[in-house]
Amino acid sequence: MSPSSSSIAAEPGAVPAPGEHHDHHPSYLVDGTTVKSWLLTLDHKRIGVMYLIWVLLFFLVGGIYALVVRLELLTPGPTIVDAMTYNRAFTMHGVVMIFLFMIPAIPGAFGNFMLPLMLGAKDVAFPRLNLLSLYLLLSGAAIAIWGMLNGGMDTGWTFYTPYSTHTTTTVAPILFGAFIIGFSSIATGLNFIVTTHTMRAPGITWFRMPLFVWAMYATACIQVLATPVLGLVLLLVVGEQLFQFGIFDPARGGDPVLFQHLFWFYSHPAVYIMVLPAFGVMSEVVAAFSRKNIFGYRAVAFSSLGIAFVGFFAWGHHMFVSGQSTFNAGVFAVLTMLVGVFTAIKVFNWVGTVYKGAVDFKTPFAYFCGFLYFTVFGGMTGVAFATASLDVPWHDTYFVVAHFHFIMVGATIMAFMAALHYWFPKMFGKTYHEGWGLVSAALIILGFNATFIPQFLLGNAGMPRRYYEYPERFQTLNVASTTGATLLAFGFLITAIYLTYSLVYGEKASSNPWNSRGYEWLTESPPPTHNFIGPQPVYTDEPHFYVDREKAEVPDAV
Amino acid sequence: MNELLNNILFLPEQASTFAERVDNLHIFVVTVTMLSSLAVGTAALYFFFRYRRRTPEQLTEYVIPSVKTEFLFVSLPLIFFLTWFVIGFRDFVFVTTPPKDAMDVYVMGKQWMWKFAYPEGPNGVNVLHVPANRPVRLLITSRDVLHSFFVPAFRIKMDAVPGRYTQTWFEATKPGTYQILCTEYCGLSHSKMLGEVVVLSPEEWDAWLKEQRRGDLANRQDALADLSLAPQPARMAEQGQKVAAEVGCFKCHTVNGEPHIGPTFLGLYGRQETLQDGSAIRADEAYITQSMMDPGAHLVTGYANAMPTFQGKLTGPQTAAIVEYIKTLRTPDIRTTGASQGPVYEPIQQ
Ligand code: HEM
Ligand SMILES: [Cu+2]
Numbered sequence: 001m002s003p004s005s006s007s008i009a010a011e012p013g014a015v016p017a018p019g020e021h022h023d024h025h026p027s028y029l030v031d032g033t034t035v036k037s038w039l040l041t042l043d044h045k046r047i048g049v050m051y052l053i054w055v056l057l058f059f060l061v062g063g064i065y066a067l068v069v070r071l072e073l074l075t076p077g078p079t080i081v082d083a084m085t086y087n088r089a090f091t092m093h094g095v096v097m098i099f100l101f102m103i104p105a106i107p108g109a110f111g112n113f114m115l116p117l118m119l120g121a122k123d124v125a126f127p128r129l130n131l132l133s134l135y136l137l138l139s140g141a142a143i144a145i146w147g148m149l150n151g152g153m154d155t156g157w158t159f160y161t162p163y164s165t166h167t168t169t170t171v172a173p174i175l176f177g178a179f180i181i182g183f184s185s186i187a188t189g190l191n192f193i194v195t196t197h198t199m200r201a202p203g204i205t206w207f208r209m210p211l212f213v214w215a216m217y218a219t220a221c222i223q224v225l226a227t228p229v230l231g232l233v234l235l236l237v238v239g240e241q242l243f244q245f246g247i248f249d250p251a252r253g254g255d256p257v258l259f260q261h262l263f264w265f266y267s268h269p270a271v272y273i274m275v276l277p278a279f280g281v282m283s284e285v286v287a288a289f290s291r292k293n294i295f296g297y298r299a300v301a302f303s304s305l306g307i308a309f310v311g312f313f314a315w316g317h318h319m320f321v322s323g324q325s326t327f328n329a330g331v332f333a334v335l336t337m338l339v340g341v342f343t344a345i346k347v348f349n350w351v352g353t354v355y356k357g358a359v360d361f362k363t364p365f366a367y368f369c370g371f372l373y374f375t376v377f378g379g380m381t382g383v384a385f386a387t388a389s390l391d392v393p394w395h396d397t398y399f400v401v402a403h404f405h406f407i408m409v410g411a412t413i414m415a416f417m418a419a420l421h422y423w424f425p426k427m428f429g430k431t432y433h434e435g436w437g438l439v440s441a442a443l444i445i446l447g448f449n450a451t452f453i454p455q456f457l458l459g460n461a462g463m464p465r466r467y468y469e470y471p472e473r474f475q476t477l478n479v480a481s482t483t484g485a486t487l488l489a490f491g492f493l494i495t496a497i498y499l500t501y502s503l504v505y506g507e508k509a510s511s512n513p514w515n516s517r518g519y520e521w522l523t524e525s526p527p528p529t530h531n532f533i534g535p536q537p538v539y540t541d542e543p544h545f546y547v548d549r550e551k552a553e554v555p556d557a558v
Numbered sequence: 559m560n561e562l563l564n565n566i567l568f569l570p571e572q573a574s575t576f577a578e579r580v581d582n583l584h585i586f587v588v589t590v591t592m593l594s595s596l597a598v599g600t601a602a603l604y605f606f607f608r609y610r611r612r613t614p615e616q617l618t619e620y621v622i623p624s625v626k627t628e629f630l631f632v633s634l635p636l637i638f639f640l641t642w643f644v645i646g647f648r649d650f651v652f653v654t655t656p657p658k659d660a661m662d663v664y665v666m667g668k669q670w671m672w673k674f675a676y677p678e679g680p681n682g683v684n685v686l687h688v689p690a691n692r693p694v695r696l697l698i699t700s701r702d703v704l705h706s707f708f709v710p711a712f713r714i715k716m717d718a719v720p721g722r723y724t725q726t727w728f729e730a731t732k733p734g735t736y737q738i739l740c741t742e743y744c745g746l747s748h749s750k751m752l753g754e755v756v757v758l759s760p761e762e763w764d765a766w767l768k769e770q771r772r773g774d775l776a777n778r779q780d781a782l783a784d785l786s787l788a789p790q791p792a793r794m795a796e797q798g799q800k801v802a803a804e805v806g807c808f809k810c811h812t813v814n815g816e817p818h819i820g821p822t823f824l825g826l827y828g829r830q831e832t833l834q835d836g837s838a839i840r841a842d843e844a845y846i847t848q849s850m851m852d853p854g855a856h857l858v859t860g861y862a863n864a865m866p867t868f869q870g871k872l873t874g875p876q877t878a879a880i881v882e883y884i885k886t887l888r889t890p891d892i893r894t895t896g897a898s899q900g901p902v903y904e905p906i907q908q
Contacts (some may be wrong), residue, residue: 010819029750033720050641083746083747083749084746087743087745087748089748130832139698154745154746155743156743160703160704160742160743162702162703162704162720163703163704163743163744166702167701167745168816227576232833250719250720250721250722251721253719255721256704256719256720256721257719257722290609290618291611291616291617291618292618292621293618293620293621293622295621295622295623296622296623296627296628296631297622299623299628299631318623320650321706321716321717321719322713322719322724323716323717323719323724326650326651326654326655329647329650329654330647330650333643333646333647333650334640335703337636337639337640337643340635340639341632341635341636341639343637344631344632344634345631345632347598348598348631349623349631351598351602351605352621352623352627354602354605354606354609355605355609355621356609356618356619356621357609357618358603358609358610358611358612358616358617358618359606359609359610359611360610360611361606361610365691369602369606372598372599372602373595373599375687376594376595376598376599377591377595380587380590380595381591381592383639383642384587384591385644386639386643387583387587387642387643387645387646387647388643388646388647388649388650389579389580389645389646389647389648389649389650389652390580390583390584390587390646391652392580392650392653392713392714392715393580393708393710393714393715394790395706395715395741395849396706396708396715397708397741397743457567457568460567460568460569461569461570461710462570462708462710462737462739464739464740464741465741465743465751466743466748466749467748468748468749469749469750470749471737471752477568494731515614515615546617546618547617547618547620548617
């Protein structure tokens, strides 16, 4: 579909095919059952489901690497693997989790599925590009995994030069894989931007867009603007390794700190590529489970854009101890704090949304609580880092590892799990078991804390990251952390089991089991192929409008 | 009180003037973080219970924040964050600005060891001697890849960047031995790139300096010009390196820890080598010498019997020099307790 044919409302309600009952259109899940109908589908919902399957698989791979790393650190000396294997394991853990899980997960799976539904559109603007971006992700993953199996890489996911151009491990294919994955990310972002601009159904003004759409939009802007920088820098590293370019290696007249600037110019905003979609999911979840309009809708929407914007000016805080000038450090410190302020606005407004709400404490809401906590705590430690003097002892210690697992991983995983449960009935038309959902949510939140709180303390005590062996005084905290990781893995295992079970044996869900007023619930669960049957829904209120119109005076157009 | 908090937070002892400043801010930040999380958490918790859903279809009031509320949401965190910034940046300026009277020490990171050189005196590997209560400026660089010089007890850290000098400084407040760690991932033995700072009292420092000046001429910069002096261990090592290069050892052996056609020389001395027949042998002087003269005698697992014999090609002194050279290529193990064994002398530019 071309972007210009955005006039969905003008289209008459889909005419039922002969022989088909009026409200019995096949859902997207059963509309075509051949393998080809899935692999070559242009339906954003099927593409979203395929994304979901793949990112879950990548999450498993990254998780296995994580457990290898954590088990190795159980004792001060060698435990289960040798130093080289360990170095490759933490590198691949980072690479797989970041590039194959966190970045594509929420936009790829839930963004694809929900964005057109939330905009009242039949599909994304460029369905073929959408399919291509899935296959770009998979090709990049295939190349990177080929590299992992043929030598692996030991540079850490930050690929710092000159080590990455000196190491004898297989750097080139993995970087090339990441390069290709970058195109996938750009394509998805581009698609979402165009879809949001051109395909909103009548009635959905900018300030009636669901906050998830706002978040996806802000994310897409970062993806399109920042990812090319990463592509460029990865190619330069490959060139330097294979053809001795001399851009980053001082032995050839290059500058190793230049690499850090270029790398973090992408990778710092990339953190927001991971966490903004999470913020978006949580805005939906908190409104749905409090049955409340979002407190400060505009503030939450604009703070997404604000984070996306200042995110580009904060990269220098990764280099406070790299010989950067003191003045630069000060500027980057202040700019970084603005991210904290924008995040704080969101946090306050989320809590405000619960105020005078009608709270139903279901699994997604449990994840919201965990999310709130990880965001506040992780975010505050981020600002603490940005105060420059505290960064000096903390930089590149386990404090960093704990911090980014709290804010980036913790918040994103909470949102991913919340989304999985909240939209499970919408996507698959089945309900999951609420009891197991709450139990595993508790386990996962607990496991996360038990894994990473000891790592904050390890960082305080001075244990550097990426250490294969460590002085004995760090052992107790490491054992605690590994115990926590086991608990965490257990939580995920339980979720995997009951969700798979529900997929097959779960009760059939009604079209709107949560009684939500989010736009995506205006169609069947699971939705039919072209999203809406019959007349286009009419959008006269903002999303999550749980107000009694008769009784309350509310502003008409927002 | 501070003692207790430092223990709860697992902070190492404070052994520099900077450590105290950082810890004070640290504690302030932790307190603010805890209190505000607690506030947000309590508010959320209260709302969850106060506003439980009664019926599935329950409707809610339309609540939007007043401008005043939103203003509060923005300014509250901003005020706190800026306060942190002001204190933190003042301390950061403090640690990035060495006092004028600071004593200089050159530091070079190298896979996987720290080398120290004093402008007017001795050199050392992995052990840095400094006087207490005197500012010391470190001029840091790297020979190969990025490293980062970190002394937790001093709360200082600075990257070692190849091709550049970076600087930091500290003033140690009490004599003792403090660990140095490398915090920038630098390859295979990153976690073994450890050293220590030995802080000496003024008297000890004077004695130590005097001793350095007295003996080993070879370790003094000005002595490097005079090569005709009687052989010193360091000189021998230097000769050994030259000989090893001439006869071609480095075609097959690296000195940076990476295995090549043969095992690396780095850390070879004293290492337990596993042999192809399954037994183990300690690489001592005898073993190294034998490996040169009769390479097939003890084959290390994982390597082919590819080394030619140097029997008759190397003189006795040359062999000894190579052994001495290999002995300098070791990365001392972690020493967390006990007294330092003193520096291993070695010219910084080897
Ligand atoms: C099962 C839960 C997890 C555990 C137990 C875990 C554990 C670890 C550990 C021990 C490290 C090594 C740190 C170091 O060597 O310095 C690490 C690094 C890292 N983890 Fe995780 N992790 C988990 C989940 C995740 C997830 C879900 C993500 C992202 C989506 C993630 C992203 C990273 C990144 C980016 C690094 C840095 C890699 C590097 O230092 O090169 N982790 N993690
Ligand atoms: Cu290192």
